[in-house]
Amino acid sequence: MRLYPIQCKVNGEKVQAEFPAHVTLLDALRELGFLEVKNGCEKGDCGSCTVIMDGRTVNACRVLAVQAEGREITTVRGLGTEDDLHPLQRNFVEKGAVQCGFCTPGMLLSAKALLDENPHPGREEINEGISGNLCRCTGYTRIAEAIEATAKEME
Ligand code: FES
Ligand code: FES
Structure with a gap:
């Protein structure tokens, strides 16, 4: 081949x-x-x-x-290392946005791309930004909260 x-x-x-x-x-x-x-x-x-x-x-x-x-x-x-987490990674952990973790790598990258393009997204824009990433564990609320907290921190 x-x-x-x-x-x-x-x-x-x-x-x-x-x-x-x-x-x-x-x-x-x-x-x-x-x-x-x-x-x-x-x-x-x-x-x-x-x-x-x-x-x-x-x-x-x-x-x-x-x-x-x-x-x-x-x-x-x-994005970051275990000793030097990206703020998104830290907020995902702190807000309980990681459960089984299977969706988390993709979710974090969609969140990163969203914040790179739009540093102050509203909740609807966050939901839209992660709409291509399915999570069967968290119900998405904590993920959105973690992204919001990161956006605030990075202001
Ligand atoms: S493995 Fe690529 S979208 Fe599901
Ligand atoms: S944390 Fe389990 S699929 Fe998202």
Whole structure:
């Protein structure tokens, strides 16, 4: 099977790899060890595979790995570290917005992209911003509160 070379940046680090044309960015990232990018549905429905590509969120299951050529990708690992959490990560923990945690990486990246574009979102804009990310645990209220608290903090 023909392999296509891909060069991109993931969380600021240069990544070089080769994948067949049909492989999704989700599968490629997970194969390269970025297991924080979660596979929930592979159909673009759940948002658990959300990454930021050149400043915009995408469902990695709906993007081919070859489309990542020359792009900058951020996974949740690129937001903060265990010792130096991004304010969104800290507020998610403090507000109880993380339960099973499966949706959390994608949810955090959608929240990050939202605040980058709109630093003072109202509740409706927050709900819209995370509308592509399904959470079966939290009821979304605590997630929205965590995003609101982060926006206030970052004023
Ligand atoms: S795994 Fe990509 S949207 Fe569900
Ligand atoms: S915390 Fe479990 S799916 Fe969101």
